Amino acid sequence: MLYAQTTAEAKRRLFRERLATGELLRFPGAFNPLSARLIEQKGFEGVYISGAVLSADLGLPDIGLTTLTEVAGRGKQIARMTDLPAIIDADTGFGEPMNVARTIQELEDAGLAGAHIEDQVNPKRCGHLDGKSVVDEATALKRIRAGVDARRDSNFLIMARTDIRATEPGDSGLALAADRAKALVDAGADAIFPEAMRTLEEFEAIRKAVDVPILANMTEFGKSELFSSEQLASVGVNIVIWPVSMLRISMGATGRALDELNNVGHLTGKLGEMQHRADLYELLDYESYNSFDTNVFNFEVER
Template identity: 35%
Template sequence: MTNPSAGARLRALIQRGSIAVAPGCYDGLTARLVEQAGFEAAYMSGLCVAATLGEPDVGAISVDAMVERARIIAQSTSLPLIVDADSGYGGAYNVFRATRAFEAAGAAALHLEDQPFPKKCAAMPGKTLVGAAEMVARIRVALEARTDPDFMIIARTDAFAVEGLDAAIARAQVYEQAGADATIIMSVAAEADMARITASLKKPTIVMMVENLRPLVPAARLQAIGYPLVVYPVSLLQGQVHAQARMLAALREDGSTAASAAAAVTLGDIAGHLDLPRASRVDADYARYLAQARDGVAAQ
């Protein structure tokens, strides 16, 4: 019996009846931290990957860079991974190629959004949308591109901030009908609006929680509203920047990091998160195999 694919495991999480929480990660270490903390799914944000490359979230990072990062994350964790595929990186074949590449990299799902290419971060003003027909075409191309029918194609709409709730729900309904496995309506803050969304859609719809942008609704409440999955896309990046900026300020002012050292983990802690014992076991096995081989050659 073959093991279920990443997509199949993500579908099972979404369909089980209790909400799953997917923190955002953006490299191998943060992926390991998410899994070691006991979460059941992970998310790779385009904003976070762009930030690690020194760029804002304006669609400047290539699909190949995003796919390579997804591969690193998928190899670093056993959790099903949802990846941010922006607006598909260009025309129809770009969407097709991106879908194939993210699936091959080990992701469980991707989401496409209904902004033009290049896109803007959902938190930025001045966003624009493509027509619903163009987004439907993107969804259908992605559905045709996947090789595993369980690899999830999620349709994201930024219509709430541009056209309002009714328009956003209408678009999500159209995207469901086009075959999207799930939807995301961005920028929703009020619980009443969330309840309207979940009541209006037939397929799973996913919600995102972003610190210092909109009110944070606890997972238990989101489950009662009808969400099967909540994503915290940028929490680890926000925490990293905060902690690192404080440590750098202390070093600049005091000439030492002593004031913030107590809040820092040890190198041993980091080695543990990265599973140094596994690497050590490989080295030990290699030394044993080498000794055995040398003994065998000497015996001849």
């Protein structure tokens, strides 16, 4: 009933333990608290909270317009609804190194299991768009060191994202990404998020460069091929995210339903595509509320 039964501290500890096994952990992107609960119900290992989704939820583009308060608040709402660990996109840390330090503590307090901080110039842009710029290595390392020094729970995962691969073509960009990944690990990063890798071989090159977990971003319509979980596991990837996929599917379905209302005037033909009321009530755990107060739940839903 209400929120997750597992504490934030326990979720972080269990996440670290599972990550240490080397298996591939699957983190679909949740676009709201209810979708996080559905991700858990379907048997995934974790929940990802995308900055692009948080921006889109506000009707804004993913160019660094969201604030720490907005991100931490929405992250808390999502993380508390599931017993799974939740990793959140913290963009560039919302400012200078001291801001990064505060960001990590705010996200700890919000119940997240981890966050990634990127090395883009502020204002940032979506990692799979052209024209990105990254900060110099010293600035990137200061961000990570600030976050590591600030955290109070050693199990809170601080992941470093690097977008440097896209700044140079061919092998030179990949070499830059490998070198920066190594430096970020030396600065204290617990994991590496190499953004916009194009091939399995590029993921494998980053895997060979560092001895910490690495993450693959399988976002649609981007720079990377959409590799399967099995393919990513075969080259040593430890976490895979589908950051915006569930939002895209949901918005696509919503658009088609609105077209149906315009064209037909009702949604009778769409009933088979909808989540049934009974399934929604099961996901909400309505019956547990009945145990608490029979006046809340005193009816049955017919299928």
